[in-house]
Every structure is written in C-alpha cells, then in structure tokens.
Amino acid sequence: MSKILRQINFLNKISYVTKKPQIFINTEKYNAIRLTFQVLNHGGHMGARQFWRKYLPTLQFYNPNFRIDLVRIKNEEKKNEVPCVMEIIGKDNSVVETIDMKDRQYDSIMDELLEKLDHNVVPEDKLVKVGEGH
Amino acid sequence: MNFLRVRGPTLPNLLFGTRSLQTSRLWLEEASVAPSKTNKQQAKKKMLRDFLRSRKQAREPASNHPLYMKVPDALRFLRAVEVGQPRSQQTITLTTLVISEKGVPPVYGNVQLPTPLRNSKVVVLSDDPKKLEEVQDNFKNVHLVGGRELVDKFKNEDIEIDFDKVVATPDILNYTNQNLGKMFGPKGLLPNVKKGTVSENLIELMNENVSSMPFRQRAGCISLGIGKVEFSDKQILENIIATREAFLNTLSNQKTKKQSTLGKTTLTSTHGPGIVIDFI
Structure with missing residues (x-):
C-alpha cells in the first residue's frame, strides 16, 4: 500500500468509516465531556483507553468546538483505586450524567453514551470523505 | 598429530549452501573501492535528474496533490487526532521542502509570529523614560518596565523573579551589574552585550530576542512550530502568512547565483498526519 493511500485510509477512519460517533452533540445542553482513567490498562481500564483511541477523534471531528477533557492517572504500582468514569458536564458546569467504564468494552461504552447524550446523527450528505476526487 | 586444513567444500557448507570460494565478494569490494568513470557520470546524471524533477514538482500547484486540503479543513483533522x-504535545508544525542546487548554503533566518507559541516574560531596564514608554506602546505583553527604582525593588526582594529574560540599555548596565549581579548572574538573567541583550535600540532588541523564532534548513527542508491546537484558525493562518513572508524574504536575500525555491508544504501536529496546504 502506498504512503498516500495509507494516509487517506487513516483520515477516512476519522471522518467516514467509524460510524457510531458520527453525531452532532446538542451544545445547548452540554458544556463538555470528561473522562478519567489510568494510563495503564490494568484493573479493567483498557476499554476506556480504547474508547479514546477509536471513537473520540471522530466525535471531536464532527463537534470541533465541543470540549473533551481527558484525565489519565498514573498508577503503575497498582496501589491506589483509580476511578474509570466518563462525566457529561452540563451548561452550569455540573455533572449531568456519569458512565462507569470499568471492565467494559469500548463499544458498550459508546452505546451507553449514545443513550444518555442528546444528539443528532450526522446526515449522509454532511459526512466528509477524503480522496474522492483522486 | 597435525591436521591439514583444506579450504574446499565441507559437509556443513554443502548442507547449508555456504560458498567456500569467495571470488564474487572480492570482486564486489574492488568495485566499491574504485568506481568506474561511467558510474560516477551516472550518479551525477541521476542527481541532476532528481533535482529537475523536484523543481518541476515544486512549480505545480499544491491542489494537484492527493493529500491537499484547505488550511481550516486540515486543522479540523489535526484537532481531531490530538484529542x-x-x-x-499538541504543537502544529509547518514543513516546507527547499529545492536547492548542490553547494548552495542552507537557508536560515527568524520569524516573528503574530501569536507566539509561548509568551516569554521579559523585563526591560533603562534610565530613559521615553524609551521605556516606546517599548510599552509596541509590546503589550511585556512583563515589567522600569529604571533604577525597579532594580532596587529586585535587590530588596520586593518583586518575585518569575520572568525569562532581562534586556537593558548600556546606561543602566553598570548599576544593574553592581546591584543584581549576585542575584541574576547565576540564573542567567543578567543583561550582557555578548548575549545580545544590551542595546541602545530597545525595539530592535525586543524583536530579535523575544517573540521571534529561528528557523534553519535541515535535510532539505525547513520545519517550524507555528501554533498550538487550541489556537483559532485565524491565529494559525496569520502565523502561516508571517512564516511565508519570512521564508520568502530569506530566500530573496540569499547570496548565491542560483536561488533556492520552496516546494511542497505540509501542516502536521505532534501525533497527526502531514496534510499538504497552499503556501507559495
């Protein structure tokens, strides 16, 4: 595969191929999303990390002005109990919804987020596909 | 008992296909030591061909490239990647290919970005109140401005030392050295002619030292951090335009017969892909 084709695929993964997070978040209701989890995978934090890697770029791409904060806590010696939660923050900076991400797969976390978040699915004509003209 | 060692095909060599005779290797080594004339000519021709091809590519519009995007679109992708x-680790970098012939010295210079990546805190010391006023008018993000009374305050530890640089005029230099030498010297803050932080013309000094960023051609390209992901599109575009002007200005001042030209320009971020943009 050529370098250019590889990059087009990489960009399309963000803007076109990953379907679940292709949503417009209702910014009149929410201020931000805040995720808290460990740097390392142990203790059931792998799903949260995967969720960040796989779905958050697309979510940010279709909501460029929406704030997404990540708090990654170092706990290499496994001594402390680190929360693994996603908090949806409302307009008055209070936590509206909380999603527990511990011991869960990234897909089920995304499904719960879609359930709890007020959103509209991006229509087909507004999806961005890279490399169509070439 | 003496054993006679014979160089020839042995059982392990036959089994694993290792060659016992090394004639071909010797021949290769000889060839690399003394290349023939035709090889040299071929290499020269190839270099010329590569140069002409890259110059031709540089003349083509950026929009012909399959990875071309307008700057706001590119930034949207880069912001998504950096989430x-x-x-x-969220720096946006601009990289431009420089096409130059063999023997042309590398391009280098300074850019003054309208929105710098980091606001450095600068203290300006001078005995002349007019010069200080001039500095305050031109540089709104200057940290502290003052004369001998400010030096005394530093000496009495009335003001916290939380700045990055001190620039001064020669008239106040002796007083500063006497009073603040022990305090500023070990921290590398003391104004010094050799460092280029002392001059009569404070405006020029500020331009050179504070908000400007140096760039230099390395490995056939110039790479420069021009913003952070949280900058607005307008701020990044202004920085790109300032960078472009600085690059072109440096190229036009090159002291060679054959000027270098700028080629493909990409915008990238710390973890992001390189996206081709319009630059020239």
Whole structure:
C-alpha cells in the first residue's frame, strides 16, 4: 500500500468509516465531556483507553468546538483505586450524567453514551470523505 | 598429530549452501573501492535528474496533490487526532521542502509570529523614560518596565523573579551589574552585550530576542512550530502568512547565483498526519 493511500485510509477512519460517533452533540445542553482513567490498562481500564483511541477523534471531528477533557492517572504500582468514569458536564458546569467504564468494552461504552447524550446523527450528505476526487 | 586444513567444500557448507570460494565478494569490494568513470557520470546524471524533477514538482500547484486540503479543513483533522493529548504535545508544525542546487548554503533566518507559541516574560531596564514608554506602546505583553527604582525593588526582594529574560540599555548596565549581579548572574538573567541583550535600540532588541523564532534548513527542508491546537484558525493562518513572508524574504536575500525555491508544504501536529496546504 502506498504512503498516500495509507494516509487517506487513516483520515477516512476519522471522518467516514467509524460510524457510531458520527453525531452532532446538542451544545445547548452540554458544556463538555470528561473522562478519567489510568494510563495503564490494568484493573479493567483498557476499554476506556480504547474508547479514546477509536471513537473520540471522530466525535471531536464532527463537534470541533465541543470540549473533551481527558484525565489519565498514573498508577503503575497498582496501589491506589483509580476511578474509570466518563462525566457529561452540563451548561452550569455540573455533572449531568456519569458512565462507569470499568471492565467494559469500548463499544458498550459508546452505546451507553449514545443513550444518555442528546444528539443528532450526522446526515449522509454532511459526512466528509477524503480522496474522492483522486 | 597435525591436521591439514583444506579450504574446499565441507559437509556443513554443502548442507547449508555456504560458498567456500569467495571470488564474487572480492570482486564486489574492488568495485566499491574504485568506481568506474561511467558510474560516477551516472550518479551525477541521476542527481541532476532528481533535482529537475523536484523543481518541476515544486512549480505545480499544491491542489494537484492527493493529500491537499484547505488550511481550516486540515486543522479540523489535526484537532481531531490530538484529542485528549497533553497540551505540551499538541504543537502544529509547518514543513516546507527547499529545492536547492548542490553547494548552495542552507537557508536560515527568524520569524516573528503574530501569536507566539509561548509568551516569554521579559523585563526591560533603562534610565530613559521615553524609551521605556516606546517599548510599552509596541509590546503589550511585556512583563515589567522600569529604571533604577525597579532594580532596587529586585535587590530588596520586593518583586518575585518569575520572568525569562532581562534586556537593558548600556546606561543602566553598570548599576544593574553592581546591584543584581549576585542575584541574576547565576540564573542567567543578567543583561550582557555578548548575549545580545544590551542595546541602545530597545525595539530592535525586543524583536530579535523575544517573540521571534529561528528557523534553519535541515535535510532539505525547513520545519517550524507555528501554533498550538487550541489556537483559532485565524491565529494559525496569520502565523502561516508571517512564516511565508519570512521564508520568502530569506530566500530573496540569499547570496548565491542560483536561488533556492520552496516546494511542497505540509501542516502536521505532534501525533497527526502531514496534510499538504497552499503556501507559495
């Protein structure tokens, strides 16, 4: 595969191929999303990390002005109990919804987020596909 | 008992296909030591061909490239890639290919970005109140401005030392050295002619030292950090335009017969892909 084709695929993964997070978040209701989890995978934090890697770029791409904060806590010696939660923050900076991400797969976390978040699915004509003209 | 060692095909060599005779290797080594004339000519021709091809590519519009995007679109992708990364790792970088013939010295210079990546705190010391006023008018983000009374305050530890640089005029230099030498010297803050932080013309000094960023051609391209992900599109575009002007200005001042030209320009971020943009 050529370098250019590889990059087009990489960009399309963000803007076109990953379907679940292709949503417009209702910014009149929410201020931000805040995720808290460990740097390392142990203790059931792998799903949260995967969720960040796989779905958050697309979510940010279709909501460029929406704030997404990540708090990654170092706990290499496994001594402390680190929360693994996603908090949806409302307009008055209070936590509206909380999603527990511990011991869960990234897909089920995304499904719960879609359930709890007020959103509209991006229509087909507004999806961005890279490399169509070439 | 003496054993006679014979160089020839042995059982392990036959089994694993190792060659016992090394004639071909010797021949290769000889060839690399003394290349023939035709090889040299061929290499020269190839270099010329590569140069002409890259110059031709540089003349083509950026929009012909399959990875071309307008700057706001490119930034949208870069911001998406950088989601959740720490702020220190969210730098947006501009890389431009420089096409120059063999023997042309590398391009280098300074850019003054309208929105710098980091606001450095600068203290300006001078006995002349007019010069200080001039500095305050031109540089709104200057940290502290003052004369001998400010030096005394530093000496009495009335003001916290939390700045990055001190620039001064020669008239106040002796007084500063006497009073603040022990305090500023070990921290590398003391104004010094050799460092280029002392001059009569404070405006020029500020331009050279504070908000400007140096760039230099390395490995056939110039690479320069022009913003952070949280900058607005307008701020990044202004920085790109300032960078472009600085690059072109440096190229036009090159002291060679054959000027270098700028080629493909990409915008990228710390973890992001390189996206081709319009630059020239």
